[in-house]
Structures are given as C-alpha cells and as structure tokens.
Amino acid sequence: MMRDEGGSVRFYCTAGAGMEAFLLDEVKRKLNATEVEHIPGRVFFCCHSNLHDMMQLKSAERLFLLLRKAPPTSLPTNPGKAASVIQQRIVGNPDVWSGALSTWSSLQAELNGSGGRGQKRKREEEEESLNRPTFRVSCRCSGTIARSYNSQNLNRIIGMAINRQLGWKADLRDPTVNVYLSDDHCVVGIPLLRQPLASRTYLKHTGLRSTIAWAMASLCNLQEASVVLDPMCGVGTILLEAVQECPNGVFIGMDSDEVQLHKAVENVQAAGQEERILLIQTSCTAMPLPAASVDAVVCDVPFGRKFSCSDDMTTALPHILAEMERVLREGGILVLLLSLQLSALIKKLIKSDTLDLQSHAAGCDEDAHTSETDAGSRETGKLKFAFNSLILQSKHRVSLGSTDALIHTYTKRHTTCDAQL
Template sequence: MIRHLYCTAGAGMEELLAEEVQHKLCAFQVEQIPGRVFFCCSADMYTVTQLKSAERLFLLLRKAEPISLPKNPAKAAAVIKERVVGAPDIWKQTLLTWTAIQEELQSSQQRGHKRRREEDEEERSTVADESTHTLTSSTHLLQKPSEMDKESHQHTPSFRVSCRCSGVIARSYTAQRLSRTIGMAIKEHLGWKVDLREPVLEVNVYLSDDHCVVGIPLLKHPLASRSYMKHNGLRSTIAWAMTSLCPKQLNDCVILDPMCGVGAVLLEAAQEYSNAVFLGMDTETSQLQKAAENLKASGMEGRVQLLRSSAMEIPLADGAVDVVLCDVPFGRKFSCSSDMPTALPHLLREMERVIRVGGHLVLLLSLQLSAQLKKIICTHKHNQHLNSSDTNNVHTDPSNTCNESTDRPKTLTFHKSSSEASNTPLLISSLQAQRTHKVSLGSTDAYIHTYTKIQHSH
C-alpha cells in the first residue's frame, strides 16, 4: 500500500532526510521544504520508523497553497473550515489509514518482543525483556491497543489540534487561537470529540506564507529519541549526519572518535555498519562510564572499544584508522572557551596522523572554530609562500576561503599550540576538503566538515 507521509527535520537536515528516504525506502514524489520532507512509499512501516535523520513522522492529510485569513472571526472560521479542514471523506480515509498503520506497527512490536524472548531463552539471559533496542526508538511509542481498538475504529475519535504558524498569518493570529478555531471546525464538520489531555489523534497544522500542511503523527514521540541512549550527548540526528556525510561507506573500516563523550557519534555509526570496528577515547572517566552504559543499553558492548586517553596524544600508530569522526567540544572541555582555538591545530595534527592515506576526517565544529578552520585553509601555492615568510600570522587568500567546491587539494596551515616552544608554522598538506554542511543544534548552529587524506604528512 502506498502511503503519503512526511517527516519534520532540523534545520540543515532536510537534504539528508530526502536522500535517506529515497535510499532506504525507495520513496518517490520526494519534496523538501524548510523543516519538512514529504514523500510517498510502499515500504513496511517498521522500516519507515528506522529513519535516522527525521525528527517526527506524520501521515499526510492535506498539503495546500497558503491561506489568507480575514480579520473577521466568523469569516476566518469559514475559510479554515473550507481550506484547512476540507472534505470529510479525506479525513475518514486518513483515519482508516492511520488505524491500519497502528495495527501494522503493533504487530511489528509483538514480533520484536517474541524474537527478543527467544534470544534471551537461548542465551539464558537474566536481563528483563524490554526489547526496546531491537525496535529502536519507534514502536514503543504507539497508542495502547485498548485505546486504539476502543476509539479509533469508531467514526468519532477524540482529538486535539497543535498548530504552528509563521509569516503574515502569525502577525494576526496566535497559534493557540488558530488551534481553537481549527479544532471547532473539525468538531463541527466531522463530529469528532475534542480531548486536550489524552486524545487518540493529534492533528498537526502548519501555516506559513508558502504552505498549509495538515498531518497526524504516527508515533507519540520523536524518531530522534533513541531508546538506546540512556545518557544524552550530541543530538542523535546530527551524530547520524556525521556518519552519513563521510565520503565512503564505513563497513570493514576502523573508526575512531578521539573525543567520544557519551558515545553518541559512534553509536549512530555502529547502528548503521555491522562490519566496522569502533574505538572511542575521552579524558573524562565519568564520560566513558556513561558511554559504556549507552553501549550496554544498545547491545554494542563488544563492537565499540573505549579507552581513556587524550586527543592531543592519540596512542595509535600513524595511519592506524580509516576514519576519524569527532564532535569537537565547543570550548567546554577546556578551562575556557579561548583554549579550544589554541588547541585545535594540534588536535587536527594528531587526527590527521592516525588516518591512513585514502581515509577520512569528519568534524563537527562551532561557528567560531569553523571560521578559524577556514582562515587556515590555503592552496599549495600559498603554502609555499607561507614557508618563505618569516611571520607568525596566517595570511589566507580570500579567493580560496569561499571556494570549497574546487577539485584542487586544500592545505590546513596553522601554528603550534602555545605549549610548544617553536613558533614555526606546523603545516598539514595532506587533507583535501570534500564538503561543508551547516546544521542546527537548537540554540546554536554548527558545521560538519569532511576531509580526505590524499598523501602522507611531511
């Protein structure tokens, strides 16, 4: 059965989500707008709930042109009834589809419980059968069967409206006022029952200058809430994006995170690639303990090795790993925010050293550190100019800082940290820039930078 669905996504994640639904679900009619990706697919719903770059999953009820509401309340209600609510038959069919999807997901959950019980019996495990990590973060969020069977099969399910608006319409109407108006229109037009506390259905409405979108969530909580993350670190969707943006597939690779924290990046990579070897390092024992608990919850204890060590002195041989994935701390791991820009050059040098030729470096950097990184990128020609200069300043050719799509290799050029006696520039001429992708971390933005090691360092 073909379903018309959409997912919400964090800023900067829309393109990655569109690629993921096409690759994993063979989706078609894929369309992305800021914060949302629409698609059609016939994949089973358990597979759909395994999307890693999405925030929430919805059954699409209506996608229309933007609406303009008159200031007169009665006229505005009439417009909403016609343009937002529309024909009752569409809602009835959507309710039937929603119910069928819930039943399908319930069946998947029950099969998952049964598989987990059988595995526990075979292994004679004493661990309680929660089976959450088998189904990841999705099916345990469903409606209770008794609720669904009791109400959603009826023609008058309970519901509430959650509305978000922006642009011109937001200057005349609050989201709360629009939610009430839309809710009254649905009640009058369809006969559904309003329940603001524990409704069977939640109707989500998004109104902007460009779109009018109406959908019904298929799960109670976000797909981004991973059940195996007992201790939260980097947002799971961003951690997955770092893996996704790596220029190569990670199977049969050795992957290192030299500043792993609670292990979010490695866990997302390990969920995707079963034949890779993962190594996580951190200086904080408390962080490694939390990472170990996350690994245990996810069933990845044997696949991710943890080591207490400093990223400034990685205890690995040159060229020992295929990929380095690292969420570089935004100044919090050092005594003050100004220390990270000082430490960054040496951190990069160590990461580059342990990567083999042909391997990759993927970094998540704050805007400040990204700006520093751009300032120290220059061409080989400019690098030669720097070598012939007796100066402590890095001069960057502006024509090269903004042209990240060029095929010519880029060079990372920086000075040694203040702890080193020499002021001679420490040069890295072996990393070629591949891609820079901006993402939102909620309260701030960041960049994911990817590099390929093209030659041995000198």
C-alpha cells in the same frame, strides 16, 4: 489522505534545520520513495514501505501521515470569518479525512500486531474507532499569521472547524491533528508514532542530538571492517550511531573526562555494543595509536557553554587537528562538528578550504624553499601549522537549537610535503 497515482500513501517527516538534505537522501535510499520534495523543516514522500521500515529513518525527527499540503492561507482578523476560511482551506474534503483515519488505524494495527486477538474482534475495534474518532489539535505558525493569531487561538479555531465539519470530538487522546501554517505553506498531518524517530532507546545518557550524530557518521563513508575513531567521544553518541551503519566495523572512543567516559560506558552497555566499541581515557593531543591506522575520524569538537572544555579550543584546535591527521590513513575521511568561530579558524588552518589542488601543490613547493619551521611544523609557540593532506569535501550548516554549527568533511590525500611529527 494523499496518495500518488500508484496508490502509495503520502507521508512527511520533520527535520532539524540543515538536516533536510540528509533526510531526502535517506528516504530515497532506504524506502525507495517517490515524489520526494521538501520545504524548510519537512520532507514529503510517497512509498509502499511498511511502518517498521519507516521507523529506521535516522535523520528524521517525527513521522506523519499527510492529510493536506496546500498554498499559504491568509486568515481574516474576524474570528468568525477565520473559522470559515479554515473550514474551507485547512479541513477541506471530509472524505479525505475519513480515508486518512482509516489508513492511520490500519498502520497502527500493523505496528501493534493483532496481539492474539481474532480478526473479527480486530475489525470491530477498528470500525468502532472510525465511527467515534477523537482528536486534539497542535498548530505551529510563523510569519504574518503568527502576528495575528497565537497557537492556542488557532488550536481552538481549527478544532471547532474539525468538529463542525467532520463531527469528530475533541479529546486529548490520539490521533493528534498537526497543522503548520506559514506565509509559504499549509501542512496538515497525523503523527504515526507516539515517540519521535529521533528518540533512541539505546541511549541512557543524551549528548549531541542523535540525528546530527547519525548525519556525521553517514558522511564517513563506512565500509566493511572500517576502523572509526572519535577522539573526543563524550557520552559516545556518534559512535553508537555509526555502529548501526557498519555492522562489521571497529570503533574507538577517547575522552580525557572521566565522568563523560563513564556515561559513554553505560551507553555502550545499554546498547549491547561492548564488543564493538573500545573506550579509552586519554588526551586527544597524544592519542595512543600508530600513524595512518584509522579509516575515519569523526568528532564533535567541544565549544560554547553547552559543550565545556578545559582548554581554550581556539588554541588547542591546531594541535588536536594535527593528531587527527596523523592517525588518519591516506584516503580516509575526517568529519568535524564545529562552531561558527572554530569553522572560521579551521578555514585558515587548512589551505584546501580555499585553494584548489593545483594551487595548493604550488604552495607546498613554495613552502619547501622557506625555513624548515615554516614548512608545516607542528611545534608549539610561534611555529606554523599546515595541514597539507586534508582536502575539504563538503560543509553542512545544522541547528543545535540555541546555536548553529557546521559539519566539515575532509579526505586525506598523499602529499610529499606532509610535515613530520
């Protein structure tokens, strides 16, 4: 088991592609973690926090106790020689594994509590589990190793090495030994929780992945009593993540789909947030809200086969964006999850995606001397859309599994050439 010089335990979390930056920030901020580093899909850290605190990480997929982090391992094609290399490079020092098992058992006891049992009986059970440890192997590999060995073969080879070197017995019960092998990394760990951190007990119906929904909510820079709007809320996932971050906020969800809104109602009820989240059935192109009335607008813009939408989103997006800009106050934040195609479209719509403030202001002056309809009119047909007040702050590319998407974050600034609706 890996510890830093101060004696704190070394952990790691897995993260979806593109989510590493959010997780790096979260472990530093919430856990006061040290020695924080990352590789694609994994963030490593040391901390003295208890397991309950680590369970509050919202951007992580799974949490592990780190046994070994080593340079890449090249396996011989001969199975016998491969087993020998694994024994030396992956299993390593048996004392490390014994220490890890002891720490794992202590953390499990901390999580489960004594349950009313005496301390003597509790110690006896811990000692019994340490004397007769069981395990199963879950191995993922990529790169050169994956071309020579599949995961099933590696599970068997690693399992035999652990059994031979450590005397542990293979079993389908926990703890599971997780091994990740690539051309760049060798990571070995034991999961600390049965359920992924990404699983939310308060969601009855799933929609957008909860980790990405949380990341979008975190980009809203929520303050005390912030008013947050999701104009296409679906089953309400983003709002339910945002509620966790802003206890005294006001949250409004809108959707034109009655079925989706009904699921959102059930999710809100299951989470016990009926008094915090207001749900309204309405069109996102005609929102029943005054201008400049919300502090943050956050939205997973529908796209693709998984995210069906009755309208052609490439046509509808300018109109939707115009309403979002209208209801957002000056200094407010707009966070959008967009397909790669819609991201390219919005880059054309919002000048500040490509122009700095000075050149953008000059563009406003130039527009003022052109025809009135070409100065930022949001009328339909051939008239031009111009979103002069929205300033791009960041873009984050994230994986949705079968496809990638981009999270765009904007702030709304005051401009004298804002178009009037």
